[in-house]
Every structure is written in C-alpha cells, then in structure tokens.
Amino acid sequence: MKTYDVMVIGSGFAGMAAALFAANRGLSVVQTGATGGIDFSTGFIDLLAVHPIAEQKVWEDPFAALAALRRDLPAHPYCRVSDDEISLALQEFTNFLGQHGLCYRGRDKKNTLALTSAGTLKPTYLLPCTLWNGVEAREKKANTLIVDFHGLKGLSARQIAEVRKDWPNLKTARINFPGMGGELYPEHMAWSLADPARRAELAEMVAPLAVEAQYVGFPAILGMTDTSIVLRHMEELLGRPVFEIPTLPPSIAGPRLRAAFDRGLPGLGVRTCTQKLVTRAESSEAGFHFTAGSGSTSVDISARSAILASGRFFGKGLKADRHHIHEAIFDLPVTQPENRGRWHRPAFFDPQGHEINQAGLETDAGLRPLGADGKPFHPRLHAAGAILAHQDWMRMKCGAGLAIATAYKAVASL
Amino acid sequence: MITVTTRVLIIGAGVTGAGLLRDLALRGVQALLIEQRDVNSGASGGNHGLLHSGARYVASDREAAVECREEGAILRRIAPQCIDDTGGLFVAVRGDDERYVADFPSLCAASGIPCRGLDPGTARLVEPALSENLIAAFAVQDGAVDPFMLSLDNISQGLGLGCSMRRNLAAISMDVSGGRITRVRCRDITTGEEVFIEAEIVINASGAWAGMIAALAGRHIDILYSMGSLIVTQDRITTQVINRLRPPADADILVPGGTVSILGTTSIRVSSPDGCRPSVAETNSIIDDARLMLPILERTRYIRAYAGVRPLVSLGPAGDDRAVSRGFSLIDHAAEGVENFLTITGGKLTTYRLMAEKAADMACAKLGVSAPCRTSTEILPSSTLGKWTEPGRGPRSWVESRTEDDIVLCECEMVSRGVIDSIIDEAGAMRGRSMLKAVGMRSRVGKGPCQGGFCGPRITGHLYDRGTATSTQGLAELKTFTERHWRGFSPILWGVPLMQAELQEALYCGAMDLEFGPPPSTLDEESEKCLAAKEQP
Numbered sequence: 001m002k003t004y005d006v007m008v009i010g011s012g013f014a015g016m017a018a019a020l021f022a023a024n025r026g027l028s029v030v031q032t033g034a035t036g037g038i039d040f041s042t043g044f045i046d047l048l049a050v051h052p053i054a055e056q057k058v059w060e061d062p063f064a065a066l067a068a069l070r071r072d073l074p075a076h077p078y079c080r081v082s083d084d085e086i087s088l089a090l091q092e093f094t095n096f097l098g099q100h101g102l103c104y105r106g107r108d109k110k111n112t113l114a115l116t117s118a119g120t121l122k123p124t125y126l127l128p129c130t131l132w133n134g135v136e137a138r139e140k141k142a143n144t145l146i147v148d149f150h151g152l153k154g155l156s157a158r159q160i161a162e163v164r165k166d167w168p169n170l171k172t173a174r175i176n177f178p179g180m181g182g183e184l185y186p187e188h189m190a191w192s193l194a195d196p197a198r199r200a201e202l203a204e205m206v207a208p209l210a211v212e213a214q215y216v217g218f219p220a221i222l223g224m225t226d227t228s229i230v231l232r233h234m235e236e237l238l239g240r241p242v243f244e245i246p247t248l249p250p251s252i253a254g255p256r257l258r259a260a261f262d263r264g265l266p267g268l269g270v271r272t273c274t275q276k277l278v279t280r281a282e283s284s285e286a287g288f289h290f291t292a293g294s295g296s297t298s299v300d301i302s303a304r305s306a307i308l309a310s311g312r313f314f315g316k317g318l319k320a321d322r323h324h325i326h327e328a329i330f331d332l333p334v335t336q337p338e339n340r341g342r343w344h345r346p347a348f349f350d351p352q353g354h355e356i357n358q359a360g361l362e363t364d365a366g367l368r369p370l371g372a373d374g375k376p377f378h379p380r381l382h383a384a385g386a387i388l389a390h391q392d393w394m395r396m397k398c399g400a401g402l403a404i405a406t407a408y409k410a411v412a413s414l
Numbered sequence: 415m416i417t418v419t420t421r422v423l424i425i426g427a428g429v430t431g432a433g434l435l436r437d438l439a440l441r442g443v444q445a446l447l448i449e450q451r452d453v454n455s456g457a458s459g460g461n462h463g464l465l466h467s468g469a470r471y472v473a474s475d476r477e478a479a480v481e482c483r484e485e486g487a488i489l490r491r492i493a494p495q496c497i498d499d500t501g502g503l504f505v506a507v508r509g510d511d512e513r514y515v516a517d518f519p520s521l522c523a524a525s526g527i528p529c530r531g532l533d534p535g536t537a538r539l540v541e542p543a544l545s546e547n548l549i550a551a552f553a554v555q556d557g558a559v560d561p562f563m564l565s566l567d568n569i570s571q572g573l574g575l576g577c578s579m580r581r582n583l584a585a586i587s588m589d590v591s592g593g594r595i596t597r598v599r600c601r602d603i604t605t606g607e608e609v610f611i612e613a614e615i616v617i618n619a620s621g622a623w624a625g626m627i628a629a630l631a632g633r634h635i636d637i638l639y640s641m642g643s644l645i646v647t648q649d650r651i652t653t654q655v656i657n658r659l660r661p662p663a664d665a666d667i668l669v670p671g672g673t674v675s676i677l678g679t680t681s682i683r684v685s686s687p688d689g690c691r692p693s694v695a696e697t698n699s700i701i702d703d704a705r706l707m708l709p710i711l712e713r714t715r716y717i718r719a720y721a722g723v724r725p726l727v728s729l730g731p732a733g734d735d736r737a738v739s740r741g742f743s744l745i746d747h748a749a750e751g752v753e754n755f756l757t758i759t760g761g762k763l764t765t766y767r768l769m770a771e772k773a774a775d776m777a778c779a780k781l782g783v784s785a786p787c788r789t790s791t792e793i794l795p796s797s798t799l800g801k802w803t804e805p806g807r808g809p810r811s812w813v814e815s816r817t818e819d820d821i822v823l824c825e826c827e828m829v830s831r832g833v834i835d836s837i838i839d840e841a842g843a844m845r846g847r848s849m850l851k852a853v854g855m856r857s858r859v860g861k862g863p864c865q866g867g868f869c870g871p872r873i874t875g876h877l878y879d880r881g882t883a884t885s886t887q888g889l890a891e892l893k894t895f896t897e898r899h900w901r902g903f904s905p906i907l908w909g910v911p912l913m914q915a916e917l918q919e920a921l922y923c924g925a926m927d928l929e930f931g932p933p934p935s936t937l938d939e940e941s942e943k944c945l946a947a948k949e950q951p
Binding site for chain 1: 691693694695698701819821822823868871872874875876878879881883884885886888889893896897900901904907908909912913915916917919920921922923924925926927928929930931933934
C-alpha cells in the first residue's frame, strides 16, 4: 500500500487549503472528508473584522485588528501565524481559485462591506469578483435595480431595499426565470445560464426594467464554472455593470468552490476520497493508518503525517454527548467549558458569543495538537481551521482566513 | 380615548378563556376576549397536551380524577379533530414502590376509571421502547390533545357567533366604584394605544396571572407558581401515553403528539409566571429519571424543550406543590365586595370546558341570562384557524392541493407559501408585534429539526415581499422569533441538535451578521424574575 506524505482530514476551507499547499510543495497528498460544510459557505473570505467580540468593535483594517487580537488573546490561533504568512497563504489560495474560474477581489489591508441576502452589510476581506460591482454601486448609492425571481426562496430584493433605506436609489423587480417554473434552485439556474441564448432571454426580460439603472444586481446564479464569462455577457447584453448578491445558504457559493477544487486538486496529484469520513485512525512512530468510509466502499490509507482539518460540530470534527465534548478521530483532549450549562448563553444573539464556540484543540507553536500529557500528541499530527480552541470565527468574522492561514502554517511545519 | 362596551369581558386567551368565549356565544351572550400576548401563551400552551384519563389523580385527588374521566369522554365526542385517542399505560420498573402498584387498580375502580392489568411482557410487545425492568403495567384511557387547535377552534366558533377577540391587549387598571368594576383600562402593547372597556361582567381567566389581574380590582388571590419543563423528541417514541406508576413526581410521563413525543415534567416553585424557561439542569434530570422507564430516551434525538407555569391556588400552608389541588378554583368576588367580577383559574387542560361552563353559569346568573350551557353536547366545529397546527397536514396539503406556482417555505414540516399567506390573512385583525411568531404559533413552522433556522429567514423574506414587514422591522422580528426558539432549543444542544445550532449561528451571525443591527423586539422580553428566583436555593 502506498504511504502518502500527508493525509488531510477534512474538506472545508482548511482541508482544501491544506491539500493545496501541501501539493504545491511537492508532497503526495490524500484528502478525505464530507463536503457538507462547504455547501453552506457564503463564498466570502473573512480575515478578521470584530474584536473584542463582547464590545462588537468592527475594524476596517484587519491587520490592525490582528495586532490588537494578538495583544489581547495570546491563546488565539492567529497568534501562531504572522501577517506575512497570512498574506502569502491568501495569495496562494486565491491564485489557485482564480486559475480555476473563481476570481476573488478585495482592498489592500482593508475590509470591504458586502451586501448579504438579508440586506445587512458584512465586513469581509476578499469577495468573489462577481459581487464587486455591487460594492461600488452601494458605496456610490447609485441608481440600481435588483432583480429576483418567482420561485427562488433564498433572496428577497424587496427585503434588501427595505433594510437598505440608506440606499434610496435602489429599485427592485421580481420576474420569472426564463424556461423554468415552480420552485427554483440556484444550481439549476446557474447551469442553465451556461447557454448564451438563455442569458439573452434573461437580459431581454430585464432590460426594459433597467432603463434608469446604472447597475443591475441578480441573486448569485450567474454561472457555475464560468461566472466571469456569464457576468461579462450579461453586462454586454444589458449595457451596464452587473453584480451578484449571495443568496441564503445553501447557495451557489459552496458548489462553485467545490467545483474549483474538484477541477484543480487532481491536477496537482491530490488523491481525494470524497464524501468519506475517517472511521478508524491508528498512529505509530512511523506515521498513521486510517480507514475512511465504512462497509464495502471503505478505503485504507497510510500516511507519514496528518493534518486534522475536520472542523467543529457541523463538520463532525467535534462531537458532543449530553455532558462532554470529544474530538472525533483521535479522541484528543478538548478544551471546553466546565459543564453543558455553560456551553450556551441565554440569548442567541448575546454579543459575547457562546462559550462552546471557544472550545477546541490546544496546540504547540507548530499547530501540533496536544495530548493528555500537555505534549504534542504525535510529532507529525497538525491541526488547522475551526477545530482550534480559543477562537469564535462566527463572531470575529475570521472563518476562511483562519482556516487558510492555519492550514498554511500546518503545512509549513510538516 | 376609545371606549368599547361588551356584556362580558374575558381576560386571558388560554384554553379556559377560549372555552368561555364559545360557551357564552352559544348562550347568546356577547363577549370580548382580550389577551396580553397570544393564544395559549401561558400554561395552555406549555403543557404535554395530555387528555387525562384521571388515573394520574386516583391516589391524590379523587375529585380531579372523576372530572378528568367525565370531561375526557365529552371532548372525545365534541372535538375529535383535536384528539389523538392513543390510550395510555401506567408502568412501574424495578425499584418503584410496590405498594403503590398494588393499590392502583382499586383506586381506579373507586373513581370509576377503567384500568386493565397487563403483564410486563405483553406491555413490551405493545410498546417495545419500554424497559426490560418493567414490573407492572396497566392500560388506561389517556389520550393526546392539540391545545392550540382546541383553543383556536373554540375562539373561531365564538367569533362566528358574534363575539370578538383582541390580541396584544393587556389590562392595566380597573376602576371600581359602588362595588362594581365600571371600566377596565387596557393597552395595546404593540402600539401603546389605550382603550377603556366597559362590561357588565368581567371574568378573570388569566391562569397564572390571575392574582395580578385580581389585584387590579383590589382583590387578593394566593397563587403558587409551579413551573414545569418538558422536552420534545424528534420521533414519536411510543404509540400510547406512558405514565410512571408511582406517586406524582418529575419525569413521569411521555405523551405522543403527532410525529413527536413530549417528555416531562418538573415542578419547580417560581416567584412569578413571567419569563420562565427550561434549563440544562432540568433537561438532564428529566432524562436521567425517565430513561429508567424508557431507556431509548438516553439515545434519542430531542428537538426542543419548553416550560409552562401552572397556577395553583393556595388552600393554606403547603409543602410539595403537587399536594396542592390540581382542581380548579372559581371565585365570586361579590363576596369581597366586587359584584361583577369573577376569577376562574387552576385546573387542567382536560377540564377546561367544565371550568368554562361553571364560570359562564355564574356570569349568566349575574346577568339574568337563563340559557343553559350547550358546550357538552354541541359539536365543536373544526376551524381553519386551528388546522395548520396539526402535524402532517402540511405535507398532505402540499401533495393534494398545491397550486402551480406555490413553493415550500418550511421544508422540515412542508409548510408552503400559500399556507403561510392564508394564516396571515386569517390572522387579520389579530395581527401584532411579530407576524413570524404568530405564524409559528398557528402552524408547524419552526417545529421541525431546523427549529426555524432556515424557514425563519425565508418567511421573513416573504413577509417583506408581501409588504407585511418594512424597513428593518422584519429582521427584528426574525431575531425575536429566534430568541424565542432559543429558549427551548438551548437546553437540548448535544449530538445532532448541537450541529444544527452551530449551522444556524453560522448562517445568522457568520453569514448575515444579524448579531448587529436592530435588536430583538423588547415587547416579548418577559421579565427574568422567574429565572432569578429559580436559581436561588
């Protein structure tokens, strides 16, 4: 049986990034993990926007926020990576996505406010390029038309216009999507727009509504693997800049990311065992033996090192019974609140966030998770992403950035 | 200020107030029902939905046992749409008090309650989830009742007969002169608008709030507040109601409710009926205890918890709240100098109709109305107000009668946009602070595994599309709805529900930054006094 250099456990942002970085460094890589988590991604690459969370202090400069965070929270996993490493990691990651049809854009050392499906504004660091005209339109408060569709549940243009009363020149229209009726799904709509004729039909319906508009916004349905082509074609047809607004997850953002990795990683020699979770793990001085999946389709894997990027509860990296939180694969010690009564606060939206979201793995400086004795569990086991303790990615707005940066560091420490 | 006149003012739209509206309407007496929140906001919504055979009370309260038996028979006849006639079992496990077990059949017989002994093996064939350690089992005539459908159907018939109702209208003061309440001052808690209501008779049917309402007229009622928490399982664990055969205690009953089962309860003395919520400690103790009877309860998935406050009218110094009568109290305040004021409180869901009858009899005697009560013989018509609370109706209607362009907004329970529109349209004048919450109360929305995580934002979008929500008010309503669900969701977060909660926070906070922006509506923030009181030893 082949022994891989590195086994990446997980296929969210951290797992994908770890597989990419390891492969780019010439290592032989095998990757497992269900892709469920990434299906709920917004597509935004957050770096850091809120700190301290209890004060809900929002930062425009994520690197200034990082400096403050490193001063205030010495246990935060961002303290294990330098600004340079973060920048290099994001660059390598977005370059790869760009090569596979998913272009990203942001401002140098500045967060950008992006429009969400709820009509709220979310500070993020890098956005899919298809959203960028929307950022400009909103900043200029330009005459803008947002179109939505009968039968598509994840976006209400009227809601956005109501919530964004600070953008008075925002108009909305609800139309039928050409060639489809009943309940619509972003993925189906996006695939159908691969056909230029369908795009022309859509533009024909929108054009008379957009006479006064300087910009036209659509729900994120403009293409699956060819978004920049679809977007450019719609702009030509409509004669004005066009942008997308992310729909309520599960949106098209997840499948687009997955498609880009599915296209790009095999070319780098990464072997992926998709939709398989690790069901058995053994470690020895020489390395690791895993079984992924169960029953007749299970796969045995050997690797010299491993990167644990299995995520939190939704990703199944952590699991909880009625009393305790456990790490799912190696049963590593999990830093956690004393008892279940302290996991969550009485209010869902409590600005302090829930204590359980800070639970996770302790590591050394090289992101090696610690065992029960306080020493690295294994010299070549590293951890990356949301499974790490002392961070709350949802409240700090640091999910993808932390995943990509710690994956970079974990690979560098192999 | 507007003054509204009515013959009878009923305060409190729990099941008793709803039953009173129907009762008076059937006697031709015009009545107005007011409610500070929404239908069944108190104990009428925060209970098991158990139609008592009466067997639970045979040892402690024979009068209550007999009432339950009689009322159960009436409800099966007049309101079959609200009832799942499941039957019930009383079971004991090794270690339970064998003397109580031995006395049980004769105590049932003494109250005229049918009870049939089963050997434990047979009981486990009927209900395979029961423990191997079963030592005794008896079959009784317990059933399940949908308290929301029951209240909504009662109200609907009352409205159809010319009575009226106002939601979100709180009684805030009463003018008493010449031994009568001359008018009741009320405030719409959504708009702040005040109205005077002049009534010939005022009936206080406010359940756990009865002492506070009586105090508005200067009357004093000693009420004990006993909070009970319950947990809902994702799947229906048993076909019948399962009772622990022992003196009333915590965690002694599992009631099927459509596709789920409801496990409870606790009994904790609290100092106020407001702001109660179930806790992690209670859910743990309920499961630790009940799994002895049904071991599957340790492994099964739960979807939420909730709490209700039982109003127990104090009859003197009492120890355990369960020793206080679960029977009801009808108080004629004429004896204390307020001639046109009465209070009906206490009791049980099963006896709501009888409570309404007795209170209406007293009111009619004062009014000089001689029409007899008809609620025990007249069929309770099934209304469109209540139908969408029924589990399984959403999917059925979606399959049978969907229109071409309809879409499903709540995927867990298959509630379509068309259904939500019809609920909003019917809610009409009952429209209030959170339409999303009102939709949740009147349908299965938010009751499936996602607990509102996905359908909440979708329905919010639809409310904006309809123009029912404007500016950031829809987001505030979504946050109110979420916080309300969180009360029930947060105590059961381990295993799969914890993953669901994490996903919800990833959506609401990670993706949409909803922890910023408009705060949840404070109108629904009941005081936390009760919680504080509970945490004191």
